[in-house]
Amino acid sequence: MQASRARLFKEYKEVQREKSADPDIQLVCDDSNIFKWTALIKGPSETPYEGGVFQLAFSIPEQYPLLPPQVRFLTKIFHPNVHFKTGEICLDILKNAWSPAWTLQSVCRAIIALMAHPEPDSPLNCDSGNLLRSGDIRGYQSMARMYTRLAAIPKKG
Amino acid sequence: MGYDAMANNASVPAMSRDFGKKKKANRSAKLKQCKLDARREQWLSQVKNKSCLDGSTEASPTATISQPRMSLPRPDQGVLGIRPRNMNPQLEMEHDGLGLRDSGLDSPVQSPTPGRGEGDDKGGPDDWEAIADALSAAGNHTRITPDAEKITEDSMMNGVEDTRLVAGATKPDANQVTRRAWRPDDAARPHCLPNLSKQRSFPVNIERRFAASGWDPRTIISAPSSCPICVEDFDLTDSSFLPCYCGFRICLFCHKKISEEGDGRCPGCRKKYDRVACTEKIVIAAGLPLPFRFSRSCSMNART
Numbered sequence: 263m264q265a266s267r268a269r270l271f272k273e274y275k276e277v278q279r280e281k282s283a284d285p286d287i288q289l290v291c292d293d294s295n296i297f298k299w300t301a302l303i304k305g306p307s308e309t310p311y312e313g314g315v316f317q318l319a320f321s322i323p324e325q326y327p328l329l330p331p332q333v334r335f336l337t338k339i340f341h342p343n344v345h346f347k348t349g350e351i352c353l354d355i356l357k358n359a360w361s362p363a364w365t366l367q368s369v370c371r372a373i374i375a376l377m378a379h380p381e382p383d384s385p386l387n388c389d390s391g392n393l394l395r396s397g398d399i400r401g402y403q404s405m406a407r408m409y410t411r412l413a414a415i416p417k418k419g
Numbered sequence: 420m421g422y423d424a425m426a427n428n429a430s431v432p433a434m435s436r437d438f439g440k441k442k443k444a445n446r447s448a449k450l451k452q453c454k455l456d457a458r459r460e461q462w463l464s465q466v467k468n469k470s471c472l473d474g475s476t477e478a479s480p481t482a483t484i485s486q487p488r489m490s491l492p493r494p495d496q497g498v499l500g501i502r503p504r505n506m507n508p509q510l511e512m513e514h515d516g517l518g519l520r521d522s523g524l525d526s527p528v529q530s531p532t533p534g535r536g537e538g539d540d541k542g543g544p545d546d547w548e549a550i551a552d553a554l555s556a557a558g559n560h561t562r563i564t565p566d567a568e569k570i571t572e573d574s575m576m577n578g579v580e581d582t583r584l585v586a587g588a589t590k591p592d593a594n595q596v597t598r599r600a601w602r603p604d605d606a607a608r609p610h611c612l613p614n615l616s617k618q619r620s621f622p623v624n625i626e627r628r629f630a631a632s633g634w635d636p637r638t639i640i641s642a643p644s645s646c647p648i649c650v651e652d653f654d655l656t657d658s659s660f661l662p663c664y665c666g667f668r669i670c671l672f673c674h675k676k677i678s679e680e681g682d683g684r685c686p687g688c689r690k691k692y693d694r695v696a697c698t699e700k701i702v703i704a705a706g707l708p709l710p711f712r713f714s715r716s717c718s719m720n721a722r723t
Contacts, residue, residue: 265649265673272650327648328681362648362677363667363686 266326270296273365287370297322300336301370305414306378310406311339314414318373319349320366330360333369338413340406342380342391351376352386646670648677648686662692 274296277289285304292298299320305311317336323329333356335349343352355364355372364372385391393402645652648669657670667687669677674692677683683692 265651265676269648269650325680328676359689361684361686361689362669362673362681 266322266324267296269327270322273367276365277367284367284371286374287367289366289370297324297326299331299366301366303370303374305410306374309378310403311341311377311410311414314410315416316377316414318370320369322366327362327364330356330364331366331369332356333373338409339377340387340390340402340409341377342382342385342387342394342402343376345386346389350386352381352384646673648673663687663690665690 270291274291277291281288286306287304288302290300290302292300299322301318301320303316303318305314305316314337316339319334319336321332323331333351333353335344335351337349338346339349340346344350345352351373353372353376355361356369380390380394382391382394390402390405393399393405646657646669647667649672651670651672653668653670657668660671660674661668662674663685665685665688667685669686677686678692684690685692
């Protein structure tokens with residue numbers, strides 16, 4: 263409990279200090295609860311998610327960093343490894359490959375990397391996974407781009 | 420013991436006058452010292468048997484940490500001092516012999532030993548510790564202080580550069596330099612660290628070699644200042660604690676937590692912590708921290 267708090271506080275300070283270091287990631291801690299964070303990540307370029315801003319919700323267990331944070335997409339996203347309805351993310355480092363050396367920041371980076379490199383063989387979104395597995399890259403990309411436009415790109419005007 | 424010490428102490432000046440013979444006798448004297456040291460270390464160190472592993476472990480976490488080590492020439496040599504000795508006495512002897520030739524002003528501890536080689540001091544090797552104690556307590560100030568002071572100055576001014584220069588150089592040189600580097604410590608605090616000063620008189624060259632190859636606890640002290648997991652500052656024990664060959668450091672507290680509550684894998688490389696060998700690994704991998712410190716770390720580990 264105390265350890266996780268201290269650790270999160272350190273991460274908070276780190277985030278404040280290096281705000282500009284990674285312009286694609288904006289990590290914000292809940293005002294009243296250091297175990298709740300949200301992050302805004304930019305969709306990586308040259309992917310269907312480019313131009314979108316995706317919101318992530320972090321829920322951090324008290325045993326953190328021994329246990330990984332629970333992360334899910336709040337923004338709808340069409341991605342083989344993200345549950346379309348719940349936003350749950352299938353990512354090994356958030357499950358069995360977690361290491362206490364990871365930070366919230368590095369988790370965000372990993373998620374951005376996952377967006378750029380989907381793993382259709384362990385899909386949470388079967389439609390998206392099937393498109394990719396059947397080789398319909400174009401189909402996947404247009405679906406993903408459409409949802410990015412619908413959900414992740416702030417509307418103008 | 421006390422008597423012997425006095426006697427030996429008295430015989431020291433005479434012996435140091437025969438400096439030429441000293442060299443000759445030095446080798447056998449060193450051999451004896453090695454044996455003595457080994458005996459002492461049987462209770463000091465629990466990792467003696469594992470020393471053979473040193474060679475293999477020596478290689479890994481080197482390159483990254485070699486730089487900071489050089490900047491702190493002194494504090495851990497005692498720390499190192501113990502390990503290399505039990506690992507390979509022969510090597511030390513070889514270097515020590517060379518080193519002696521280089522440095523005419525050797526530590527007081529060494530002066531009595533040649534006498535034994537000449538046959539006028541039979542009790543020499545056995546009372547080596549006593550000699551050292553007596554010398555460092557009494558003789559140091561009177562007889563050796565001028566030299567020591569000079570050396571102190573010398574090493575203070577040039578110590579860093581010297582070690583840096585010499586780290587990669589030949590063994591005799593390294594030996595000489597390091598000897599100078601730590602010797603003032605003998606004069607400065609003879610009582611509080613008698614064992615340390617004695618150990619230092621000996622295996623410095625190997626330390627230096629280890630240092631050159633990147634194995635030095637100084638790196639532990641200078642590298643990370645806090646545990647990356649719990650972000651608590653490392654204390655002395657933590658900083659000499661190296662739980663994994665990959666070089667990823669965490670504090671003892673976190674290590675225990677990961678081993679018991681977590682998955683027992685190193686956060687840095689995700690390899691399973693070897694729970695049985697862990698303690699030995701610490702010493703070996705960490706570039707040979709003090710057995711004292713080490714045993715303390717063990718007990719702390721058990722307590723927490």
